[in-house]
Amino acid sequence: MDWGLILNNTLAWVFMPETIAYAIATLGLAVHFGYGGLLNFGQAGFMALGAYGYAISVLTFGFPWWGGLLVGVVAAVVFALILGLPTLRLRADYLAIATIAAAEVVRLLFQSTIFDDYTNSADGLGGYHESFRSANPFPPGTYGFGPWTWSATDLWVRVFGLILLGLALLVVWLVMRSPWGRVVRGIREDEDAVRALGKNVFAYKMQVLVLGGVLGALGGFVVALPSAVVPAYYLPSLTFFLWTILLLGGAATIFGPVLGSLLYWLIMAFLANVLPALASTGMIPGLNNPSQAGNLRYILVGVALILIVAFRPQGILGNKKEMTFNAR
Amino acid sequence: MPANQPRIKSTGLHVGEIRPGVPKVDPIIVADNVTRSFGGLKAVDVEHLEIPRGAITALIGPNGAGKTTLFNLLTGFDKPDTGTWEFDGKNLAGIPAFKVSQLGQVRTFQLTKSLALLTVLENMKLGAKNQAGEKFWNGLIPALWRKQEEEIEEKALALLERFKLDTKKDDYAASLSGGQRKLLEMARALMSDPTLVMLDEPMAGVNPALTQSLLDHILGLKDSGMTVLFVEHDMAMVRHIADWVVVMAEGRIVAEGPPDEVMKDLAVIDAYLGSHLDTDLGVVTGRIDVIHEDHLVDDIVEEALQTEAGSTTRPGDDIQEEKVQP
Numbered sequence: 311m312d313w314g315l316i317l318n319n320t321l322a323w324v325f326m327p328e329t330i331a332y333a334i335a336t337l338g339l340a341v342h343f344g345y346g347g348l349l350n351f352g353q354a355g356f357m358a359l360g361a362y363g364y365a366i367s368v369l370t371f372g373f374p375w376w377g378g379l380l381v382g383v384v385a386a387v388v389f390a391l392i393l394g395l396p397t398l399r400l401r402a403d404y405l406a407i408a409t410i411a412a413a414e415v416v417r418l419l420f421q422s423t424i425f426d427d428y429t430n431s432a433d434g435l436g437g438y439h440e441s442f443r444s445a446n447p448f449p450p451g452t453y454g455f456g457p458w459t460w461s462a463t464d465l466w467v468r469v470f471g472l473i474l475l476g477l478a479l480l481v482v483w484l485v486m487r488s489p490w491g492r493v494v495r496g497i498r499e500d501e502d503a504v505r506a507l508g509k510n511v512f513a514y515k516m517q518v519l520v521l522g523g524v525l526g527a528l529g530g531f532v533v534a535l536p537s538a539v540v541p542a543y544y545l546p547s548l549t550f551f552l553w554t555i556l557l558l559g560g561a562a563t564i565f566g567p568v569l570g571s572l573l574y575w576l577i578m579a580f581l582a583n584v585l586p587a588l589a590s591t592g593m594i595p596g597l598n599n600p601s602q603a604g605n606l607r608y609i610l611v612g613v614a615l616i617l618i619v620a621f622r623p624q625g626i627l628g629n630k631k632e633m634t635f636n637a638r
Numbered sequence: 639m640p641a642n643q644p645r646i647k648s649t650g651l652h653v654g655e656i657r658p659g660v661p662k663v664d665p666i667i668v669a670d671n672v673t674r675s676f677g678g679l680k681a682v683d684v685e686h687l688e689i690p691r692g693a694i695t696a697l698i699g700p701n702g703a704g705k706t707t708l709f710n711l712l713t714g715f716d717k718p719d720t721g722t723w724e725f726d727g728k729n730l731a732g733i734p735a736f737k738v739s740q741l742g743q744v745r746t747f748q749l750t751k752s753l754a755l756l757t758v759l760e761n762m763k764l765g766a767k768n769q770a771g772e773k774f775w776n777g778l779i780p781a782l783w784r785k786q787e788e789e790i791e792e793k794a795l796a797l798l799e800r801f802k803l804d805t806k807k808d809d810y811a812a813s814l815s816g817g818q819r820k821l822l823e824m825a826r827a828l829m830s831d832p833t834l835v836m837l838d839e840p841m842a843g844v845n846p847a848l849t850q851s852l853l854d855h856i857l858g859l860k861d862s863g864m865t866v867l868f869v870e871h872d873m874a875m876v877r878h879i880a881d882w883v884v885v886m887a888e889g890r891i892v893a894e895g896p897p898d899e900v901m902k903d904l905a906v907i908d909a910y911l912g913s914h915l916d917t918d919l920g921v922v923t924g925r926i927d928v929i930h931e932d933h934l935v936d937d938i939v940e941e942a943l944q945t946e947a948g949s950t951t952r953p954g955d956d957i958q959e960e961k962v963q964p
């Protein structure tokens with residue numbers, strides 16, 4: 311086994327666009343669930359809207375890249391409003407059911423052949439990069455060192471992703487320490503009590519849904535930046551990867567999603583490299599097909615999610631004191 | 639009970655002969671034909687009810703009489719099938735709960751709703767009205783709300799001191815005892831400077847040592863010009879602090895009047911108090927000997943209190959130590 315190669319391949323994920331994208335989208339989930347108490351199981355739908363909003367506006371309507379980004383954000387806002395109006399008056403568990411269904415509706419609409427001219431149905435969209443790449447401030451060349459060596463385009467994608475992540479963190483941090491954040495956390499605890507204190511609970515929940523949804527769309531945008539937009543990417547399993555990240559890092563924390571996303575992708579990349587290598591040397595009993603060994607990691611993700619929820623429900627960065635009162 | 643400084647009860651609140659639905663000299667709430675059914679059960683059926691301003695009104699009645707349902711209707715937490723009601727001259731029918739609260743009619747809940755994972759101080763600050771920083775975009779710019787936040791904090795700390803919760807200000811509300819949560823909920827309601835405070839069973843589950851201070855706080859609300867409407871089962875307490883009593887049974891108002899007169903009312907005794915109102919419970923169950931003289935009971939209580947005061951744990955100490963165990 312080539313440990314140096316495995317280590318290199320793993321560390322490359324520290325600055326992978328997907329790592330950054332998942333951190334942003336999970337920060338949206340933290341706003342929904344960790345702070346607002348809204349059980350959103352449809353974050354993949356918001357991500358799909360961000361990605362498709364970008365790709366379709368650029369490809370079909372000839373928007374510049376930033377126009378596509380804005381379209382994705384507006385689409386997420388509209389989706390949040392449509393989703394929230396009928397469901398936010400219901401209890402949290404009903405919202406969970408509605409969100410998972412709504413996200414599937416979004417994905418299936420993009421996948422269906424009805425809008426083939428715009429979405430290219432199941433094959434997805436690609437080749438929308440020109441506008442974004444032409445805005446690249448870095449001259450062509452090779453940047454970085456060690457496992458982190460990038461072309462100018464790769465660097466631009468990562469830098470822009472990190473800028474978005476930084477802005478997202480700043481906004482969530484500012485707003486959650488303000489009186490607005492206090493009301494939102496109050497709603498998480500008991501919305502009737504907050505209502506009795508004269509706060510328009512419905513309006514706050516809607517704002518929370520919109521804010522977290524916009525972060526989801528920004529995550530989808532960053533996923534789409536270096537690659538292509540394929541509907542099969544936005545399956546409900548994507549939402550559950552985000553939930554794993556959220557619970558790993560800590561639900562009601564600002565940096566939990568960042569740390570969670572980092573750990574998640576490092577572990578995934580490590581396993582993706584190690585498991586096939588182990589399998590090919592016959593060290594995993596009953597598994598000698600390297601490509602199947604790679605899939606074993608998804609089973610391990612499921613097990614990890616169960617273990618986190620059972621033994622450290624507050625996550626790595628979460629406040630243990632909070633959970634002493636809440637976990638059981 | 640050691641005698642407290644007597645406070646003068648408000649009298650002359652009503653106009654004309656006392657009967658259910660009697661008009662008041664200066665009503666703060668006027669309700670007409672308010673009904674609410676759950677399936678086939680008519681939980682509330684109030685023809686006419688007026689709550690006097692600036693007084694303490696008790697709403698009593700047996701379990702299932704519709705007291706809490708009426709509370710929910712008056713505060714916008716539930717919608718009636720029929721009826722209109724107004725608060726301070728403003729029609730409240732169809733007004734959502736948060737607006738009712740903004741108008742100055744603030745309630746507490748029978749099952750205390752402290753916001754468990756917010757600190758005591760945060761709980762308090764949440765109660766303040768018209769906060770600039772509670773708008774999303776303002777929240778992003780601390781300069782817009784920092785000054786107001788300081789004022790709110792000052793007010794919250796003063797109230798916490800009055801309710802003897804100031805030492806707990808940085809603890810999670812979840813770590814408070816049941817009685818302290820009741821106090822916190824009441825203090826939090828006061829953060830909005832309400833004109834009418836509606837307390838749903840403020841004494842339920844509160845230990846006797848804390849009851850006394852809760853009673854004082856309720857009387858204090860009246861002293862500072864607020865109107866109080868509360869639901870309570872403890873008759874001694876109702877007699878002690880209420881200026882006016884409204885009795886409900888099976889959803890209707892069956893009697894109302896000043897406490898001493900209402901308790902003599904046959905309808906009330908039938909509906910609620912039972913024929914053993916003035917008898918010691920031990921006598922009813924036959925498990926202890928009959929105690930004839932009232933002052934004898936007082937003596938026993940007095941004695942008990944003194945022995946307790948002499949020992950290391952005074953009543954009230956347990957409040958500090960009563961914490962939710964993880």
